[in-house]
Amino acid sequence: GLSEKLQETMKKLRGKGRVTEKDVKEMMREIKLALLEADVNFKVVKDFIAKVSERAVGQDVLESLTPGQQVIKIVNDELIDLMGREQSKVSFSSRPPTVFMMVGLQGSGKTTTSGKLANLMRKQGKNPLLVACDVYRPAAIKQLQVVGNQLGIPVFSMGDSLSPVDIAKASIEHAASKQHDLVIIDTAGRLHIDEGLMDELLNIKNSVKPHEILLVVDSMTGQDAVNVADSFNKKLGVDGMVLTKLDGDTRGGAAISTKAVTGKPIKFVGMGEKLSDLEPFFPDRMVSRILGMGDVLSLIEKAQDAFDEKKAIEMEKKMRTMQFTFDDFLEQMQQVKKMGPLSQVLNMIPGMNAKALQGVDIDGEEKNLARTEAIIKSMTRQERNDSSIINGSRRKRIAAGSGTSVQEVNKLLKSFEEMKKMFKMMSDMNKHGKKKLGKF
């Protein structure tokens, strides 16, 4: 029936689920595997699991979550922390032109990202100039010119006979004279880190003093990305990272590792080959992607939104003292409804698979919920507060008002009384139940 289903949902969401310590331990193992599979650096994973375990032990279980959900929530929170809770933006100089310098290994996506970034910045009102400083690869200058042409954004180049330092310096003067408020310097890369490259990049850095040195990292390179990011940051100092090729099947573990190891924020992510495929980086989205738990996480969000803790405590007190009214009941129904259609809510609960839901007529339940709501809304304030006054003539009036029958009104009144008793029993039981997560 309706109230059973409702209670079952609430029960699961109110920390009364049967998730044991063993389940929690198992869960940490799963999360560890998921992180390693996503190519997160082993040391980072180890530290992370230790931190999460420490936080999870002895935590009060939120009224609205099962211990299992609570652990996932902690994992989620800590991962977001690890990646920088806030979205990190690029900074602009108060005295234009602002200079961005793109660095990274060959093939990481510097040239493409330079174009994408110029495109994105133009959308934000900037007047960018692209600068071709890769004088080593024969087609590099041409490649940037093609990108600039596609976007209609000017490209500054001086061929390949001058040094990158001289080209960079000249480009700043050029930008100033042409009212460009942003200069994006595309530099050369190598297949591996080498001293020659680093020296050259340092020279450019020292002579043009970029406001942002953005390290472009190929997310497909997995573990290597960490070493690359670490070396670049130690030798050159970077202000932020751009993670490219996240449109591939990489799960993005490089994102966690590179941030954790360098401490430098990821500012943008490349999501494809097109020049419009660059997005600001949002830590929480990356976390969902890595955990691959979109549904569970969104359920937790919804549960938290829907049942704010204070209200839950208030409600529980009412249930205990049998002061639970139809108004409270209505509110509980609204809370569950806020979480989405019943079918969706039930499906999001771990363990609630098709088999568990077999024989449950969800459409029917949904309709029942709507009828119940209609009946309660046809009651007067007085009736809702004290259902004992609802006599025969009142029942007739309520049935007529809600487009239901007297039998249905009777049925609801009866199950409401039963529910009140049941709530009392449940909350009495809960007083003796577990409130803390054990050690694991």
Ligand code: GDP
């Ligand atoms: P550079 O050597 O660092 O300048 O790298 P390029 O900009 O030339 O990019 C190398 C290759 O990676 C090119 O084929 C790009 O199209 C591709 N690429 C760059 N960013 C992305 C991305 O976000 N997604 C995908 N799928 N490909 C990308």
Ligand code: MG
């Ligand atoms: Mg290039």
